[in-house]
Amino acid sequence: MNDLPNSELQSLGDASLLLGTVVAVQANFYQVKVDPQRKGDEETRETKKLCSPNSLSFVLPASSTLLCTRRARLKKLGQQVMVGDRVVIEEPDWAGGRGAIAEVLPRQTQLDRPAIANAQQILLVFALAEPDLDPYQLSKFLVKAESTGLEICLCLNKSDLLSTQQIETWRDRVKSWGYEPLFISIYQGVGVDLVSQRLREKITVIAGPSGVGKSSLINMLIPEVRLRVGEVSGKLLRGRHTTRHVELFELPTGGLLADTPGFNQPDLDCTPEELATYFPEVKQCLAVASCQFSNCLHRDEPNCMVRGDWERYQHYLDLLEVAIARQEQLDRQANPESNLKLKTKRGKSQYEPKLETKKYRRQSRRTQQQSLQQLYREAEE
Numbered sequence: 001m002n003d004l005p006n007s008e009l010q011s012l013g014d015a016s017l018l019l020g021t022v023v024a025v026q027a028n029f030y031q032v033k034v035d036p037q038r039k040g041d042e043e044t045r046e047t048k049k050l051c052s053p054n055s056l057s058f059v060l061p062a063s064s065t066l067l068c069t070r071r072a073r074l075k076k077l078g079q080q081v082m083v084g085d086r087v088v089i090e091e092p093d094w095a096g097g098r099g100a101i102a103e104v105l106p107r108q109t110q111l112d113r114p115a116i117a118n119a120q121q122i123l124l125v126f127a128l129a130e131p132d133l134d135p136y137q138l139s140k141f142l143v144k145a146e147s148t149g150l151e152i153c154l155c156l157n158k159s160d161l162l163s164t165q166q167i168e169t170w171r172d173r174v175k176s177w178g179y180e181p182l183f184i185s186i187y188q189g190v191g192v193d194l195v196s197q198r199l200r201e202k203i204t205v206i207a208g209p210s211g212v213g214k215s216s217l218i219n220m221l222i223p224e225v226r227l228r229v230g231e232v233s234g235k236l237l238r239g240r241h242t243t244r245h246v247e248l249f250e251l252p253t254g255g256l257l258a259d260t261p262g263f264n265q266p267d268l269d270c271t272p273e274e275l276a277t278y279f280p281e282v283k284q285c286l287a288v289a290s291c292q293f294s295n296c297l298h299r300d301e302p303n304c305m306v307r308g309d310w311e312r313y314q315h316y317l318d319l320l321e322v323a324i325a326r327q328e329q330l331d332r333q334a335n336p337e338s339n340l341k342l343k344t345k346r347g348k349s350q351y352e353p354k355l356e357t358k359k360y361r362r363q364s365r366r367t368q369q370q371s372l373q374q375l376y377r378e379a380e381e
Contacts, residue, residue, distance in 0.1 A: 023248035066099040084117040114260040121151035125208035129161040144266040146278035160185040178280025
């Protein structure tokens, strides 16, 4: 996972550069995991003998972490450094564990919330009980995950609290949605090996509501991490947030796992037309036949092939209303002239809400006089 692909080497043109992956960001400092040496690269082994003031020479370790700053040039260019970024490091100080990020390599993927680059899949963790699994909340997380374009691995925890029949019911139910869930029990250690296999040699983002066992799962996959774990609230029957920032952890089997701050209500930032593409059931319907209208929202349009009796159709309609309301708000913000007027007072200009003419405004005296004059002329004629 940490070896640089050939495409990146060709774009850089210099195989002797020191490369790494940003695993954590704290204020203006970046924790970078340096790539190990590649076997057979004689030039790299020879050129990575770096001098320091306290010793004659240092040989690049097989795997190490440096606390780096960002070059002022990158800051002037507005180049943001995110967790998961592949970076070029200059002037490494192996004795002090410091370095400087000189360049950020092109990103394969980018997520804004959480802020992470080059992720390849999302591990969506939910609990079957304590707290009870809410199908609508699960749909919102699945839609958000689908909107990223990454692979989705759905993991349902606390299977030890359900009977075998209940688990099979949930399996068939989620399978009809278009997903193959993994049923695990962190308490009993069941199914964790299957999760570990799905995460191998990939950068994975773990997400889900609070209190479902995300931190406990990371502790089991990577024992040396020892993340703080919070209990479910007794009054609200909801989880408590324990993760406060994004950080990448190295998996023993290879790959990196990003722990993200838990959130209960993922933001829906897609257009009404895009929403349907995030439901596998809609894709299955449209694969058989197409709707009459290309911009069909699958509500009450004639000859719609999607509208029908499938379980999450109501979830789709509810989320569609949210998407439409969001789009209307964005349209109003994008065109302030439609409902605002620019007023200048004492040299300062600002927008103020326009009043509706019919309800609040009356005609000016000049307009009234002009109307009367027109009436007089018409009467004389």
